[in-house]
Amino acid sequence: MVNKGETLGIVGESGCGKSVTALSVLRLIPEPGRIVSGHIWFKDRDVASYSREELREYRGNDVSMIFQDPMTSLNPVLRVGFQIKEAMVAHERFDNKTADERVVPMLQKVRISDPKERAKNYPHQFSGGMRQRAMIAMGLSNEPDLLIADEPTTALDVTVQAQIIELLRDLNRDMGTAVVLITHNLAVVASLCTRVIVMYAGRIVESGPTRQIFNSPQHPYTWSLLQSIPRIDSTQHDKLLTIAGLPPDLSNPPPGCLFHPRCRFRVDRCSKEEPPLEEVGPEQAARCWVLMKNALAGAEPVR
Amino acid sequence: MTRGTLIYIGQRLLLITLTALIVSSVVFIGVHQLPGNAFLTERRTNAAAQAALLHHYGLDLPWPVQYVNWLTGVLHGDLGESLVNRGVRITPLVLREAATSATLGFWAMVFTVTLGMSLGIVAAVKQNTLLDYVASFCAVIGYSMPSFVTATFLVLLTVTGFYAWTGGTIYENIGWGKPEQIPVPAISLGLLPSAIIFRLTRASMLEVIRQDYVRTAWAKGLRSRIVVIRHALRNALIPVVTILGPITTSVITGSIVIEYIFGIPGLGKEFINSIANRDYNIVIGVFTFYAILVGLANLLVDLVYPMIDPRIRY
Ligand code: SF4
Numbered sequence: 001m002v003n004k005g006e007t008l009g010i011v012g013e014s015g016c017g018k019s020v021t022a023l024s025v026l027r028l029i030p031e032p033g034r035i036v037s038g039h040i041w042f043k044d045r046d047v048a049s050y051s052r053e054e055l056r057e058y059r060g061n062d063v064s065m066i067f068q069d070p071m072t073s074l075n076p077v078l079r080v081g082f083q084i085k086e087a088m089v090a091h092e093r094f095d096n097k098t099a100d101e102r103v104v105p106m107l108q109k110v111r112i113s114d115p116k117e118r119a120k121n122y123p124h125q126f127s128g129g130m131r132q133r134a135m136i137a138m139g140l141s142n143e144p145d146l147l148i149a150d151e152p153t154t155a156l157d158v159t160v161q162a163q164i165i166e167l168l169r170d171l172n173r174d175m176g177t178a179v180v181l182i183t184h185n186l187a188v189v190a191s192l193c194t195r196v197i198v199m200y201a202g203r204i205v206e207s208g209p210t211r212q213i214f215n216s217p218q219h220p221y222t223w224s225l226l227q228s229i230p231r232i233d234s235t236q237h238d239k240l241l242t243i244a245g246l247p248p249d250l251s252n253p254p255p256g257c258l259f260h261p262r263c264r265f266r267v268d269r270c271s272k273e274e275p276p277l278e279e280v281g282p283e284q285a286a287r288c289w290v291l292m293k294n295a296l297a298g299a300e301p302v303r
Numbered sequence: 304m305t306r307g308t309l310i311y312i313g314q315r316l317l318l319i320t321l322t323a324l325i326v327s328s329v330v331f332i333g334v335h336q337l338p339g340n341a342f343l344t345e346r347r348t349n350a351a352a353q354a355a356l357l358h359h360y361g362l363d364l365p366w367p368v369q370y371v372n373w374l375t376g377v378l379h380g381d382l383g384e385s386l387v388n389r390g391v392r393i394t395p396l397v398l399r400e401a402a403t404s405a406t407l408g409f410w411a412m413v414f415t416v417t418l419g420m421s422l423g424i425v426a427a428v429k430q431n432t433l434l435d436y437v438a439s440f441c442a443v444i445g446y447s448m449p450s451f452v453t454a455t456f457l458v459l460l461t462v463t464g465f466y467a468w469t470g471g472t473i474y475e476n477i478g479w480g481k482p483e484q485i486p487v488p489a490i491s492l493g494l495l496p497s498a499i500i501f502r503l504t505r506a507s508m509l510e511v512i513r514q515d516y517v518r519t520a521w522a523k524g525l526r527s528r529i530v531v532i533r534h535a536l537r538n539a540l541i542p543v544v545t546i547l548g549p550i551t552t553s554v555i556t557g558s559i560v561i562e563y564i565f566g567i568p569g570l571g572k573e574f575i576n577s578i579a580n581r582d583y584n585i586v587i588g589v590f591t592f593y594a595i596l597v598g599l600a601n602l603l604v605d606l607v608y609p610m611i612d613p614r615i616r617y
C-alpha cells in the first residue's frame with residue numbers, strides 16, 4: 001500500500017496493532033506470534049515466502065526500521081559508528097572501506113554535530129535525540145526503499161520530536177525513501193505524512209490523503225481522535241472529547257463493528273454485521289455503516 | 304591502557320599489600336595465642352635442646368617483640384624459617400607453591416569459563432530443546448556436587464576405569480609436574496563453578512536476546528551468528544564477568560582440598576600439612592599468600608570488566 005517515495009502515517013491508540021503490523025513487515029514478530037492472515041507484499045513478492053537468507057537480505061536493505069525507544073535500541077557495548085557500518089557491511093552493498101567512509105557523512109546527514117568524533121562514541125554518550133538520529137542514519141545507510149518508523153518520537157522531548165520529524169521529512173525528500181510513520185499522535189502525522197491509515201483493533205478503519213481525513217473524517221473513530229486533540233483556535237468552553245472505554249480484547253472481539261461498544265453513533269446493525277472498508281470519497285475509504293457525513297448531517301460541521 | 308587505569312591498578316596493589324599485611328598479622332597474633340608449639344611432639348629432644356630451639360626461632364621472647372621482629376622480616380619479604388625443617392626459608396617455598404596453585408587455578412578457571420559459557424549460550428539459543436534440558440539437568444547435578452566428591456569420582460574413573468578399559472595404556476598418573484596431570488584436578492576444581500556460570504550465562508543470554516538492541520540487530524539484516532555473538536553475547540557476559548571474582552576466590556580456596564586429594568605440591572597441601580605439623584611460620588606464610596592470590600585474581604577480573612562494558616571506566 002506504500003508507494004515509492006511516499007510518506008504514510010499509521011495512526012491508532014496503543015495496543016491496536018500498529019507496531020505488530022510494522023514488525024510483521026520485517027517478520028520480526030516474537031514467538032509465538034504468527035501472521036495468520038493477510039500478506040505482506042514487497043515489490044510483487046510475498047515476504048512470508050522469503051527464505052532465511054532472502055529475509056536477511058531484505059531486512060535493513062530493502063526495508064529498515066527504527067524503533068520507539070532509542071535509549072534501548074542501540075547496543076550499549078558497541079561504538080555508534082561501528083553499529084552503522086555494520087548495517088552496511090551486512091548486505092555486501094559496500095565493502096569494508098567504503099562502509100567506513102560512509103559512516104561520518106551518514107551521521108552528518110542526520111545532523112549530528114561533530115560526526116567524526118561522535119562516530120567513536122558509545123550510545124551512553126549520546127542523548128536520546130542523538131540516538132534516534134543515529135538509528136535513522138543506520139536505517140538509511142543502505143538506502144532502503146522503505147523506512148518504517150515506529151513511534152520514533154514518543155520517548156523524546158517535544159522540541160526534539162519536532163526536529164526528528166523535520167529530519168525525516170527532509171530525508172524523505174532528499175533521498176526518496178518512502179517513510180511509514182507509526183504513531184498515536186495525529187499532529188505528528190499532519191506534519192509529515194501525505195497519506196494516513198487509521199487503525200482500530202488491528203483493522204484499518206479509515207484511509208486517505210491526510211488533508212482530506214483531517215477535514216472530513218468519515219469513521220467515527222477517526223472523528224473522535226480528531227476531537228480529542230486540543231486546538232489553539234477553540235474557545236475555552238469547548239470540552240475535549242475523550243473516547244470512553246478501552247480497545248477491545250483481540251482474542252475475544254465484540255461481534256459486528258469492533259468499535260461499536262465505544263461508538264456514539266452506532267445503529268442496530270453495528271453490533272451484528274461488520275462493515276466493509278468502502279470508498280467514501282476520492283481516495284478515501286472508511287469501515288462504517290453510518291459514516292460521519294450522515295451522522296452529522298444537519299448538525300454543525302465538525303471543523 | 305589509560306592513565307586512570309594505571310592509577311587504579313596502583314591503588315588496588317596497595318590495597319592488596321595492606322590486606323596481606325593485616326591478614327598475616329591477625330594470623331600471627333592468633334597463632335601465638337594457641338597453646339603448645341612445634342617442638343612439643345618431638346620426644347627425642349630434651350629440655351635443654353628445646354630451649355635452644357626456642358631461642359633459635361626467637362620464640363622465647365615475649366610475643367610483642369616477636370611480632371615486631373617478624374614484621375620487620377615481612378617488610379623485607381622474609382617470612383622466616385620453617386619450624387619443622389630447620390634451615391628452610393619460607394618465602395621461596397611458599398612462592399613456589401603459590402605458583403603451582405595459581406597454575407592449577409588458572410586451568411580450572413579456563414575450564415570453568417569455557418564449558419559454562421559455551422553451554423550457557425547454546426542452551427539459551429536452543430531454549431526448550433532437548434539440548435537445553437540435558438545441559439540444565441547436568442548443571443543442577445554439577446551445582447550440588449562438592450568438589451571432593453567430583454574429585455573422587457574422577458579419580459576412580461580416570462585411574463582404575465581408564466586403566467581397565469585401555470589395558471593400561473591410558474590412565475591418570477596422579478601427581479604433579481607433567482602437563483597431562485593438570486586436566487583431572489582442574490576439572491574437579493572447575494566443575495561446580497562451571498555449573499554456576501552455565502546457569503548465569505543461560506539466564507543472562509535469554510534476557511539479552513529479548514532486548515531492543517538485539518531486535519535492532521535482526522532488523523538490520525545481520526547474520527544470526529553475528530547477532531548472537533557480537534550483539535547478544537557481549538552484553539550477556541557483563542553479569543557473568545561480575546561473578547568471576549567470587550568464583551575465582553572459591554576456586555582458589557577449593558584448591559586446598561583438591562591439592563590434598565591429588566597430592567599437588569601447592570599452597571593448599573602445604574596449608575594442611577603445616578597445620579598438622581604445627582609449623583606456624585608456614586601457616587602464616589600460606590595465609591598471607593592466599594590473601595595475595597585472591598587479591599590479584601580479583602584485580603585481574605576487574606580489569607576484564609571495562610574491556611567488555613565500555614560504560615565502566617576506572
Ligand atoms: S459501524 Fe456503527 S459502531 Fe461501527 S463505527 Fe460505524 S457507526 Fe460506529
